[in-house]
Amino acid sequence: MERELVELFETAKKAADAAATAEGAADESHCLDALGQLKSFPVTYQLLVSTQVGKRLRPLTKHPRKKIQSFASSLIEIWKDIVIKETSKDIKNGKLENKASVKVEPPRTESPRPEKIQKTFNGKVEKSKAEAVKVEKFERNAAERKVPNEKPSPAKNVKVEKITKEVKRPTSGASATPKLTSMVRSNDAVRDRVREMLHEALSKVSGEADEEMADEVNACDPIRVAVTVESVLFENWGSSAGSQKAKYRSLMFNLKDTKNPDFRRKVLLGHVEAERLVNMSTAEMASNERQQENKKLEEKALFECQRGGPKEATTDQFKCGRCGKRKTTYYQMQTRSADEPMTTYVTCVNCNNRWKFC
Numbered sequence: 413m414e415r416e417l418v419e420l421f422e423t424a425k426k427a428a429d430a431a432a433t434a435e436g437a438a439d440e441s442h443c444l445d446a447l448g449q450l451k452s453f454p455v456t457y458q459l460l461v462s463t464q465v466g467k468r469l470r471p472l473t474k475h476p477r478k479k480i481q482s483f484a485s486s487l488i489e490i491w492k493d494i495v496i497k498e499t500s501k502d503i504k505n506g507k508l509e510n511k512a513s514v515k516v517e518p519p520r521t522e523s524p525r526p527e528k529i530q531k532t533f534n535g536k537v538e539k540s541k542a543e544a545v546k547v548e549k550f551e552r553n554a555a556e557r558k559v560p561n562e563k564p565s566p567a568k569n570v571k572v573e574k575i576t577k578e579v580k581r582p583t584s585g586a587s588a589t590p591k592l593t594s595m596v597r598s599n600d601a602v603r604d605r606v607r608e609m610l611h612e613a614l615s616k617v618s619g620e621a622d623e624e625m626a627d628e629v630n631a632c633d634p635i636r637v638a639v640t641v642e643s644v645l646f647e648n649w650g651s652s653a654g655s656q657k658a659k660y661r662s663l664m665f666n667l668k669d670t671k672n673p674d675f676r677r678k679v680l681l682g683h684v685e686a687e688r689l690v691n692m693s694t695a696e697m698a699s700n701e702r703q704q705e706n707k708k709l710e711e712k713a714l715f716e717c718q719r720g721g722p723k724e725a726t727t728d729q730f731k732c733g734r735c736g737k738r739k740t741t742y743y744q745m746q747t748r749s750a751d752e753p754m755t756t757y758v759t760c761v762n763c764n765n766r767w768k769f770c
Contacts, residue, residue, distance in 0.1 A: 610638035613667040644686035666697040732760040
């Protein structure tokens with residue numbers, strides 16, 4: 413199902429790109445046919461989440477062809493209704509289950525006629541059960557009166573904590589999206605190769621993560637992340653065999669770099685989103701150690717540039733017109749012809765005011 417849906421979308425996307433030109437009437441009809449097949453395709457919420465087709469369909473709503481634009485907008489609205497209906501059903505079913513599990517009414521033993529409260533489906537009165545409940549309640553009240561200051565044992569607290577943990581685990585597992593078992597293919601062999609390279613680089617994170625982040629890393633799906641990143645890169649950069657080949661190489665180099673595990677982990681966990689990768693520079697992709705080394709090199713180069721400038725002398729002969737202090741530095745340069753006096757540049761040490769005179 414996922415593969416068929418992705419293939420239909422890729423067909424519509426290629427036809428829409430071809431229809432954007434002036435001579436694209438035939439491609440426009442081809443694109444509309446593909447969008448019609450998408451409209452009749454049995455789409456579910458899980459299918460939309462796993463393929464990310466809804467997000468990738470949004471650029472077609474701004475297509476220059478009005479028919480394609482309106483058809484894509486109506487298709488997105490239909491898919492939105494499907495997502496809302498399925499999620500509302502899940503929420504409703506969850507609330508009903510909670511109500512059914514919570515709503516347990518104890519028998520009313522204070523009534524003068526307990527045999528009328530507890531009846532079987534055949535209409536028989538169960539007096540023995542009502543009497544047993546009443547006796548148990550009386551024994552509990554007597555025990556509480558005898559030992560009023562009794563503290564709860566630590567074993568009971570441990571038991572409660574274990575129960576709450578066991579209740580939380582299935583809810584987190586049920587809400588998580590299932591991992592993809594195989595790579596989602598496209599109709600382009602070059603794009604499939606980029607997805608495989610991304611998956612290969614992101615799969616290294618599980619072996620590099622420490623114990624604290626092992627659970628968070630194992631919960632991520634490297635195949636899904638690789639497909640999402642490649643789709644965003646293709647929409648913004650185009651094919652990896654085109655003019656943006658150098659950017660693809662730079663990104664792959666930093667993702668596969670053995671000395672840069674932090675960058676791989678940030679991409680897999682979603683700390684660095686796919687849209688941000690499009691505009692990231694090589695300096696931003698570098699590891700923390702490399703960034704610190706680059707910063708030291710920049711500071712050293714700036715210091716060398718400052719050393720190479722004209723030497724400044726300190727004097728109290730000049731008075732600052734802004735703060736009135738006489739702590740200044742100055743240097744002289746020949747800015748005019750040789751028979752003219754040198755130009756003096758003065759800087760106030762106190763307020764950093766600058767002026768010059770000849």
